[in-house]
Amino acid sequence: MNSRFCFTKTYKDARSCARTGVIHTPHGDIETPAFVPVGTQGSVKSLSPEELIDLGTDLFFVNTYHIYLRPGLETIEKLGGLHRFMHWDRPLITDSGGFQVFSLARPKYSSKNDGEEEKGSLVKISDEGVEFQSHWDGSKHVFTPENSMQFQWRLGSDIHIAFDDCTPSGVSQKQAKASMDRTHRWALRSVSEHKKLAISHELSANRSYQALYGSIQGSTYEDLRKESSVFISSFDFDGIAIGGVSVGEGKDEMEKVLAWIAPLLPDEKPRHLLGVGEIDDVFTLVGYGIDSFDCVQPTRLARMGFAYTKDCYQLKADSLKLKAHDDFVIDISKKAYEHASGPLDPRCFCYTCQNFSRAYVHHLFKVRELFAYRLLSLHNIAFMNTLLKDIRQSIREDSFLECKNDWLYNRF
RNA sequence: GCUGAGGUGGCAGAGUGGUUAAAUGCAUCAGACUGUAGAUCUGAUGUCUGAAAUGACUUCGGAGGUUCGAAUCCUCCCCUCAGCA
Numbered sequence: 001m002n003s004r005f006c007f008t009k010t011y012k013d014a015r016s017c018a019r020t021g022v023i024h025t026p027h028g029d030i031e032t033p034a035f036v037p038v039g040t041q042g043s044v045k046s047l048s049p050e051e052l053i054d055l056g057t058d059l060f061f062v063n064t065y066h067i068y069l070r071p072g073l074e075t076i077e078k079l080g081g082l083h084r085f086m087h088w089d090r091p092l093i094t095d096s097g098g099f100q101v102f103s104l105a106r107p108k109y110s111s112k113n114d115g116e117e118e119k120g121s122l123v124k125i126s127d128e129g130v131e132f133q134s135h136w137d138g139s140k141h142v143f144t145p146e147n148s149m150q151f152q153w154r155l156g157s158d159i160h161i162a163f164d165d166c167t168p169s170g171v172s173q174k175q176a177k178a179s180m181d182r183t184h185r186w187a188l189r190s191v192s193e194h195k196k197l198a199i200s201h202e203l204s205a206n207r208s209y210q211a212l213y214g215s216i217q218g219s220t221y222e223d224l225r226k227e228s229s230v231f232i233s234s235f236d237f238d239g240i241a242i243g244g245v246s247v248g249e250g251k252d253e254m255e256k257v258l259a260w261i262a263p264l265l266p267d268e269k270p271r272h273l274l275g276v277g278e279i280d281d282v283f284t285l286v287g288y289g290i291d292s293f294d295c296v297q298p299t300r301l302a303r304m305g306f307a308y309t310k311d312c313y314q315l316k317a318d319s320l321k322l323k324a325h326d327d328f329v330i331d332i333s334k335k336a337y338e339h340a341s342g343p344l345d346p347r348c349f350c351y352t353c354q355n356f357s358r359a360y361v362h363h364l365f366k367v368r369e370l371f372a373y374r375l376l377s378l379h380n381i382a383f384m385n386t387l388l389k390d391i392r393q394s395i396r397e398d399s400f401l402e403c404k405n406d407w408l409y410n411r412f
Numbered sequence: 413g414c415u416g417a418g419g420u421g422g423c424a425g426a427g428u429g430g431u432u433a434a435a436u437g438c439a440u441c442a443g444a445c446u447g448u449a450g451a452u453c454u455g456a457u458g459u460c461u462g463a464a465a466u467g468a469c470u471u472c473g474g475a476g477g478u479u480c481g482a483a484u485c486c487u488c489c490c491c492u493c494a495g496c497a
Binding site for chain 2: 036038039040041045046061063066093095096098099100102103104108122134135136161164166215241243244245246247254272273274275276277278281293294295296297299300301302303304305306316317334335365366368370372373
């Protein structure tokens with residue numbers, strides 16, 4: 001097995017930019033396009049590593065910022081690195097902390113499009129880096145491109161992401177440019193630090209090479225997105241991450257952004273899109289040649305009582321209603337499912353759907369049994385992974401567009 | 413039968429003369445959620461009109477009564493629970 005990171009393209013859809021491939025890492029291969037579940041604090045909430053493997057998950061996404069705060073990097077190192085700590089000896093990708101520049105910058109649950117300076121913000125951004133206030137205890141911590149790289153090396157993840165400034169939506173072009181320029185400066189510092197660390201680690205610890213993805217920003221401005229794409233692509237990154245997407249802008253805008261970016265990316269490098277993954281989004285991403293994407297949506301929705309289904313009808317207040325073409329969830333908490341004998345999704349082969357009725361999951365959810373969260377999370381991840389498997393197959397058969405059309409418009 | 417406690421909106425449960433159409437929780441309905449400060453958050457929830465209520469109407473076991481005004485005070489009745497016979 002190749003112990004180093006590399007990416008192999010395998011098929012390219014004839015009528016779109018969709019492609020299949022394999023990302024090789026020191027901890028195994030990732031079949032792409034791939035959905036990457038998010039395990040922020042070292043666990044995909046409620047699921048075990050074995051379950052994730054059974055569900056077909058190749059890559060696991062962990063957040064550096066959260067692990068850094070708790071349990072802390074020293075603990076991870078003492079216990080043999082993040083892979084061993086988590087009992088996940090497969091590919092691992094870590095976020096840089098960049099997203100917290102965005103998410104901690106605003107008070108909890110505030111609307112997405114408020115102005116920049118708000119009370120309750122837990123971050124202070126400067127050119128040097130970002131000062132975070134821990135959401136646990138208020139203590140202050142500084143993240144810089146350099147220490148983010150060091151942290152990710154210490155965690156030992158297979159794919160690192162360069163520290164970036166995740167631009168919120170709705171900002172002016174001037175603000176977006178400032179944020180993008182900062183991301184670019186940070187990208188250079190990230191690369192440089194990453195190389196230093198690679199050299200020192202390979203010489204001193206014979207450690208396998210860790211990959212680094214550079215992050216594109218530029219908000220919803222065409223010239224900025226293009227500039228960022230060209231800039232990030234021109235450096236020696238192992239892959240490209242697309243950030244600042246789905247931060248409040250609409251789906252149409254996100255698609256426009258992808259349309260600007262996609263043609264400018266080096267074909268031979270894997271592209272990861274950060275933080276997107278509603279069912280209909282998946283087709284947009286894959287259609288623009290995105291190879292992997294992480295998203296909390298399947299697991300978070302599961303905990304809120306939503307189950308993915310291709311079924312286009314939903315019981316609402318005692319009546320069966322046609323869902324919107326991009327709506328793929330049912331709310332299992334509704335009383336309407338009290339006696340529903342069928343599985344969450346009639347075509348799903350997951351453990352939940354093979355063994356339990358909607359009524360049972362509804363019941364467990366209403367009485368807040370922990371098993372409910374597991375059953376729903378299991379199902380939603382299975383649903384995503386099956387979807388991606390179908391998509392990969394369709395690409396190999398040059399029928400990605402038919403697959404997309406079937407999912408988005410020909411449901412029944 | 414005696415003694416004591418009590419009967420409040422779908423349920424539990426505050427309130428003991430006016431700011432009470434009635435706290436709070438649950439339930440129900442609706443909305444939000446996309447590199448997880450989230451097993452979370454927001455709103456609605458007597459009826460009717462209305463885009464909206466400082467609008468109208470009907471509510472706190474039942475029937476009367478006192479009062480400018482009652483879920484709250486008085487009388488009678490019905491019912492529930494606990495203890496004792």
